[in-house]
Amino acid sequence: MIEGELVRLRALERSDLPAVVRWMNDPEVTKYLLSAPLYGLEEMEQWYNDHRGSDDRLLAMLDERGEMVGYCGITRLEWEERRCNLWLIIGERNAWNHGYGTDTVRTMLRYLFEEVNLHRVYLTVDEENRRAIGVYERCGFRREGVGRSARFKNGRYRNDVTMAVLREEWNP
Ligand SMILES: CC(C)(COP(=O)(O)OP(=O)(O)OC[C@H]1O[C@@H](n2cnc3c(N)ncnc32)[C@H](O)[C@@H]1OP(=O)(O)O)[C@@H](O)C(=O)NCCC(=O)NCCS
Numbered sequence: 240m241i242e243g244e245l246v247r248l249r250a251l252e253r254s255d256l257p258a259v260v261r262w263m264n265d266p267e268v269t270k271y272l273l274s275a276p277l278y279g280l281e282e283m284e285q286w287y288n289d290h291r292g293s294d295d296r297l298l299a300m301l302d303e304r305g306e307m308v309g310y311c312g313i314t315r316l317e318w319e320e321r322r323c324n325l326w327l328i329i330g331e332r333n334a335w336n337h338g339y340g341t342d343t344v345r346t347m348l349r350y351l352f353e354e355v356n357l358h359r360v361y362l363t364v365d366e367e368n369r370r371a372i373g374v375y376e377r378c379g380f381r382r383e384g385v386g387r388s389a390r391f392k393n394g395r396y397r398n399d400v401t402m403a404v405l406r407e408e409w410n411p
Contacts, residue, residue, distance in 0.1 A: 241298070243346035246339050251297035251310055256283045258307060262330025271368035272328070273390065273399065300329065300343055308334035311343055313351070321358035323351065340371070344378040345411070352406045361403035365390075372400065379404040 241248040251259075260283050262268050269275035278286065290297050294316040300309040311327035327343050329335055351357045364371050366385065380402040388396035 241346055241350050243342040245303060245337070245342040246308075246346065247301045247305075248298040248311070248343065248346060249301065251287070251299045251312075253284065253287060255299050255307060255310070256280060256287060258330065259283055259310060262309070262328065265330070265332070267332060268328065268330050270393075271365040271371065273363060273365065300327070300339060302334060302337075302339065306331075308339060309343075311347065313347075321356065323357060323360060325351070325360050325362050335370070340374045341377055344374055348378060348404065348409060349411055352409055358406050359403055361401065363399050363401050365392075366398040366400050372402075375402050379409050381408075 257280060260278060260280050263275055263278055263283075276282070287297070290312070295312060295314045296316075297312045298310060299307045300311055302308050308331040309327065309329035311325070313323045313325055316323040325344070325347055327340060327347075329340055348360060351360055360380075361383075362375065362380070363386075364375065366372075381404065383401045383403055386399040386401070389399040390397050
């Protein structure tokens with residue numbers, strides 16, 4: 240369990256997957272996601288098993304009442320370079336704009352820099368996902384570049400922004 244100011248993060252359990260399936264089939268939630276396969280429960284269990292057999296980490300985000308509002312994780316953990324990719328999804332739409340995303344990113348960065356001893360945390364976000372980019376900038380991420388027309392989604396090509404924060408420039 241990792242404690243933030245608003246959220247608590249714990250390992251994602253198999254029993255959490257029905258909620259994840261519901262969120263991943265909500266077009267409002269998946270609108271800006273780079274990848275949002277229309278998985279059913281069986282495929283989601285396969286995805287979960289694949290992650291468990293790797294260095295990836297999947298975490299459930301709990302609000303102050305202990306309700307799961309979303310999930311987050313790290314992928315591509317590379318020990319030699321001391322870097323990883325961070326992602327998060329708040330699936331309960333009524334939990335948006337309450338500070339949970341910001342608190343989750345801050346909490347994960349503290350954990351990844353101070354406990355795991357990483358040097359660089361990076362991510363990729365749809366250029367039009369203003370709310371997400373605002374959260375990442377508030378937490379210290381800087382834009383590093385744009386992948387022009389990097390993905391085709393909802394009928395057109397979209398730009399992807401790569402962002403990263405280094406440990407020495409991170410200000411908890
Ligand atoms: C994008 C996402 C992670 C952002 O998380 P969030 O919890 O909604 O964002 P926050 O509440 O931390 O910040 C958003 C706004 O709420 C405001 N806010 C922050 N703390 C707050 C609080 N305690 N109470 C009320 N509002 C607050 C922030 O100021 C911010 O406003 P601004 O950016 O207009 O200034 C979340 O909306 C989400 O998961 N969306 C769907 C999936 C997605 O896009 N994931 C990201 C893929 S890269």
